[in-house]
Structures are given as C-alpha cells and as structure tokens.
Amino acid sequence: MHTLEFENVTKRYRHEVVVDDLTFTVLPGRVTGFLGPNGAGKSTAMKILLDLVKPDHGHATIGGKRYRDMADPARSVGVVLEPNAFHPGRSGRNHLRVLADGAGIDPRRISHMLDAVELTHAADRHVGGYSLGMRQRLGLAAALLGDPPVLVLDEPGNGLDPQGVRWLRDLLRQRAAEGGTVLVSSHLLAEVEHLADEVVVLNHGRLVVTGELSALRQAGTSVRTLGADRLTMMLRAAGALVHTGGEGELVVRGLAISEIGDRALAAGIALHELTPQAGSLEDLFLDWTTDDSAAESRGSVHENERTAVPV
Amino acid sequence: MTTLRLIRGEIRKLGTTKLPWGFLMVLVVVAGLDAAVVAFATDMDGSKAFIATAEDQRSLMAFASNAMIGTSLFGAIAVAREYGHDTVVPMFLTSPKRYRAVLAQLSAVLLTGATLAGAGQVLVIAGVALALPSTEFAFLVSTGDLVRLLAATTFAGAIGAVLGAGLGSIIRNVGGAVTVAVLVLFVIPPLAAQLVAEAGSWIPPTLFAVISGVDAAVSLGAALVAITAWALVPAGLGLVAVQRRDVV
Numbered sequence: 353m354h355t356l357e358f359e360n361v362t363k364r365y366r367h368e369v370v371v372d373d374l375t376f377t378v379l380p381g382r383v384t385g386f387l388g389p390n391g392a393g394k395s396t397a398m399k400i401l402l403d404l405v406k407p408d409h410g411h412a413t414i415g416g417k418r419y420r421d422m423a424d425p426a427r428s429v430g431v432v433l434e435p436n437a438f439h440p441g442r443s444g445r446n447h448l449r450v451l452a453d454g455a456g457i458d459p460r461r462i463s464h465m466l467d468a469v470e471l472t473h474a475a476d477r478h479v480g481g482y483s484l485g486m487r488q489r490l491g492l493a494a495a496l497l498g499d500p501p502v503l504v505l506d507e508p509g510n511g512l513d514p515q516g517v518r519w520l521r522d523l524l525r526q527r528a529a530e531g532g533t534v535l536v537s538s539h540l541l542a543e544v545e546h547l548a549d550e551v552v553v554l555n556h557g558r559l560v561v562t563g564e565l566s567a568l569r570q571a572g573t574s575v576r577t578l579g580a581d582r583l584t585m586m587l588r589a590a591g592a593l594v595h596t597g598g599e600g601e602l603v604v605r606g607l608a609i610s611e612i613g614d615r616a617l618a619a620g621i622a623l624h625e626l627t628p629q630a631g632s633l634e635d636l637f638l639d640w641t642t643d644d645s646a647a648e649s650r651g652s653v654h655e656n657e658r659t660a661v662p663v
Numbered sequence: 664m665t666t667l668r669l670i671r672g673e674i675r676k677l678g679t680t681k682l683p684w685g686f687l688m689v690l691v692v693v694a695g696l697d698a699a700v701v702a703f704a705t706d707m708d709g710s711k712a713f714i715a716t717a718e719d720q721r722s723l724m725a726f727a728s729n730a731m732i733g734t735s736l737f738g739a740i741a742v743a744r745e746y747g748h749d750t751v752v753p754m755f756l757t758s759p760k761r762y763r764a765v766l767a768q769l770s771a772v773l774l775t776g777a778t779l780a781g782a783g784q785v786l787v788i789a790g791v792a793l794a795l796p797s798t799e800f801a802f803l804v805s806t807g808d809l810v811r812l813l814a815a816t817t818f819a820g821a822i823g824a825v826l827g828a829g830l831g832s833i834i835r836n837v838g839g840a841v842t843v844a845v846l847v848l849f850v851i852p853p854l855a856a857q858l859v860a861e862a863g864s865w866i867p868p869t870l871f872a873v874i875s876g877v878d879a880a881v882s883l884g885a886a887l888v889a890i891t892a893w894a895l896v897p898a899g900l901g902l903v904a905v906q907r908r909d910v911v
Contacts, residue, residue: 396911399909399910399911402756402759403755403759404752404755404756404909404910404911405909405910405911406909419759420759420760422759425756425757425759426756426757429756431756433752434749434752436748436749437748437749437750437752437753438748438750439676439680439744439748439750440748441680441681442676442679442680443679446675446679449675449679450672450675450676450679450753451672451753451757452672453668453671453672453675454668454669454671454672454673454753454754454757454758454767455668455672455757456665456668494753
C-alpha cells in the first residue's frame with residue numbers, strides 16, 4: 353500500500369510561485385482526480401513527486417519514501433507525463449524495449465502491454481506516425497510495463513477515443529480496487545466525475561479543496577429569499593462561497609445548511625427555500641477556480657470545506 | 664547491475680534510430696573518397712609521391728582527428744535530442760539518481776562512438792589497401808602501425824563522443840550543441856594555436872597525430888591525458904548541470 357503525501361511543497365520559478373505550500377494526501381485503494389485550470393501547478397506538483405523538479409520547500413513522498421530513494425521506481429510507480437515523450441523515429445515496440453532494458457523488466461511484458469492497450473497492430477511503426485491517441489496508449493503501456501502499484505498520470509485521456517476512455521476508466525478503477533494508488537489529472541471533468549473517488553483541486557498553485565467527491569458534490573445549499581443581497585454579503589463574510597444559480601436562487605457552499613438558516617434567522621432575513629443541492633463537478637470546479645471579486649473570501653471558504661470534508 | 668541495465672537500455676536507444684547508421688554511411692563515403700584519392704589523385708608534379716612511403720600511407724590513413732570531430736557531432740546529437748524529444752523523462756524516472764543515468768548515457772555514447780570510429784578506420788584502411796594496387800606502390804604500412812592507427816582512432820571516437828555528449832547535455836538543443844561542437848573542435852583550436860604558439864601542441868589534431876604515431880610534439884602519455892581532458896571537462900560540466908537542473 354503506497355500513500356502519496358505532499359507536505360508544504362512550494363516551488364518558485366524566479367518570482368512566480370508555481371506551487372504554493374501544497375499539503376495533501378492521496379490514499380491507496382482510491383482513484384484521486386487532480387484538477388485545476390491550466391497553469392494551476394498540477395504538472396509541476398507531479399514532477400516534484402517524481403523528483404524531476406526540486407521543490408524550494410517541503411517534500412513529497414510515495415509510501416513514505418522520496419522517489420529517488422525508492423529501490424525499484426519503475427516497478428513501483430507508473431507515470432504518464434508528456435504525450436510526446438518519444439523519439440519519432442523509434443517504433444513503439446522499441447520504445448518499450450528501451451524502457452524494459454533500463455528497468456530490468458521481463459521483455460515478455462512488452463507484447464502483453466501492447467495487446468492490453470490495443471497497439472499491437474502499430475507496434476513496429478515509427479511513433480512519429482502515431483496519432484495523439486496512439487501515443488497516449490503507448491505512454492500508458494510504458495506506465496504499466498512494470499505492473500506498478502502506483503499510477504501518476506497527467507492527462508492520460510487526451511486524444512483517446514470513447515472506447516479508449518472507457519478502457520482507461522475501467523483499468524484505473526480496477527487498479528484502485530486491487531489496492532493501487534491512482535493520481536490522475538484531467539480536464540475532462542465529466543470523465544473525472546465517473547472515475548474519481550476523491551479530488552484534489554489546485555488554483556494558482558494553491559490547494560483549493562480536497563476530499564471525497566460524493567461528499568463535496570453534496571456540500572452545496574440552494575437558498576431562495578427576497579433579501580438575497582444582504583444574505584450574500586453576510587454569508588461571504590462568514591467564509592461561504594455564494595453565487596446565483598440558473599433560476600435566481602443563491603447557491604451556497606462552505607457553510608452547513610443549519611448554519612445558513614441560523615444566520616438568516618439571526619439577521620431577520622426570511623427564507624423561502626433552504627434545500628441541499630448536489631452540484632455537478634463542472635459547477636463545483638468553476639466555483640472553486642473562477643477568479644472573481646470574492647476571491648479573497650473564497651480562500652477561507654475552501655479551508656472550511658477542506659475541514660468539513662477531510663480526506 | 665542497475666548501471667549495466669541502464670547502459671543496455673541506452674545502447675538499445677541509440678541502436679533503434681537511424682542516427683548511428685547515418686554516421687556509418689558517412690564513414691563509407693569517407694573511405695570511398697580516400698580510396699579515390701589514392702587511385703586517381705596526383706601531386707603537383709603528376710607523381711604519386713604522397714603514397715610513396717609507409718609514412719605517407721600511414722599519414723593518409725590516420726583518421727583519429729576526423730573521427731573525433733565526427734563522433735563529437737554524433738554524441739552531441741544523440742544526447743541533445745533526448746531533451747528535444749523529452750525522452751530524458753523516462754530515463755530519469757527509471758533512474759532517479761541522475762548521475763547513474765548520465766553515466767550510462769555517456770558509456771553508451773562512448774561505446775558507440777568508439778565502434779563507429781573503429782569501423783571508419785577499418786573502412787579507410789580497406790579503401791586504401793584496395794586502391795593501392797591500381798598504382799605502382801604496394802601497401803607498406805606494418806601490422807603494428809595499423810594496430811596503433813586503429814587503437815588511436817577508436818580512442819578518438821570514444822573521446823569525441825563523450826565530448827559531444829557533454830555539450831549535448833549542457834546545451835540540450837541539437838542545433839546549438841552541434842554548433843558548439845564545431846566551434847570547439849574546428850574553430851577554437853586553430854585560433855588558439857595562432858594566438859599562443861605552445862597551444863598548438865595541445866589541440867586535438869596534434870594530440871591525435873602523436874597518439875597515431877605520426878607526430879611527436881608531446882609525449883604519448885601527455886597526449887593521452889590531454890585528449891582525455893578535452894572530453895572529461897564538458898562531460899563533467901554536463902553531469903553537474905543535469906544533477907542541478909529541473910526537468911520541465
């Protein structure tokens with residue numbers, strides 16, 4: 353069982369803070385979606401975990417060890433980082449042979465993995481002629497070559513056809529069910545919604561929220577009131593994230609439903625509706641990561657959410 | 664064991680692209696040109712005095728300096744393209760102790776460079792040997808001298824490849840690494856020799872002439888140490904750079 357742990361990880365490039373005091377845990381037996389807008393710091397965080405990038409502060413470990421201290425990393429951690437990390441003049445099969453040679457992996461695994469990712473028909477063609485989806489499949493074959501218990505995958509679904517996405521989802525679910533640790537970043541929120549048990553969300557390098565996806569989705573409250581402006585200001589001041597829903601209702605996250613009701617009562621605001629609301633991951637993601645005038649208050653909201661739904 | 668696995672992987676990496684085969688084709692062309700020179704070229708007076716003695720023939724076949732230039736380009740391309748194609752990422756994931764990965768890469772490039780240079784020298788000797796019967800001169804170079812030529816060229820190939828690999832890992836861009844390799848071996852040595860007369864004894868062409876037995880500007884031991892330094896300095900700098908840099 354390998355737990356991935358980030359502890360106060362910070363990375364700066366010159367004056368830009370790319371990863372900012374990041375602390376979270378990825379548990380085995382779960383698929384964890386790693387989300388954030390472009391430039392949020394997901395890839396850098398993954399590279400820090402894999403010792404490709406040195407953090408300025410803090411550290412990240414896999415099963416309590418830093419990647420560089422693992423005895424046999426290629427058999428312990430399967431990685432997909434760059435969709436084009438192949439020599440275009442080398443065949444897919446030879447790419448896997450190079451990796452198997454370097455890691456001392458049984459070469460019979462090569463054919464097995466090419467079959468598994470349905471790339472056998474193109475295995476002896478140059479990678480330069482592969483489509484993006486085929487390169488993703490080859491990258492996944494490389495990641496799975498050593499049959500590792502940990503998978504760290506950066507946008508592995510990019511370019512895959514629907515069958516490929518389904519195959520990938522089943523594979524990752526199966527890996528997690530067998531006790532494996534799966535950290536997967538993706539912009540395909542609908543896919544993450546189907547796939548992930550947990551989510552970790554970054555924005556501007558900072559942890560925005562982490563927790564069990566099903567609990568986070570239930571963490572919203574729909575409120576109807578004639579005193580919407582007053583209530584919004586009051587709830588935001590209390591650290592909640594508040595925005596107006598499609599039907600004019602207020603959608604509040606980061607405060608328990610009872611607390612919203614108590615605060616409205618204390619302020620003398622009549623409520624016409626106060627109901628739990630399950631949001632889609634896309635709604636939640638936009639709430640967590642959209643910059644607006646409430647940015648400052650949102651920081652504390654997310655801390656509250658993180659406390660309310662700990663990993 | 665881990666290092667041997669890594670070297671094996673790196674050798675397969677080099678052998679599964681067209682790069683070494685392209686260089687081998689260039690060597691075949693060079694050997695063909697040498698043979699053509701022996702068969703058809705003449706001195707200004709119309710004679711073939713340039714192949715009249717064993718010493719002349721040995722100088723004509725001495726290939727070490729050219730081998731170093733060729734394999735430096737090979738090493739520079741082989742390593743710099745790893746960064747261009749991001750194939751260093753799986754390399755460092757397989758071996759997060761980067762010095763091991765870099766040493767394996769240098770070893771693979773060294774072995775391939777030495778093999779290419781040795782093959783080039785054999786081709787040049789064969790070309791000259793095959794062309795000489797078309798002239799009035801016999802093949803006069805002794806077996807001992809041929810062995811020394813072959814050893815010197817193989818060594819030069821290894822040194823050039825390591826030098827190029829070092830530059831490739833520092834610069835990480837194929838065009839830049841090739842340009843710097845050309846500057847280091849083609850442009851800077853003659854400039855240095857013009858500026859400081861003594862420097863002429865320590866530039867690769869002179870050092871390999873000494874090692875090949877066709878010059879005696881410095882002692883053989885000094886030449887070996889000096890030419891090794893030409894490779895180790897960029898390789899060492901490359902190793903330090905790789906250790907310190909982030910892979911972004």
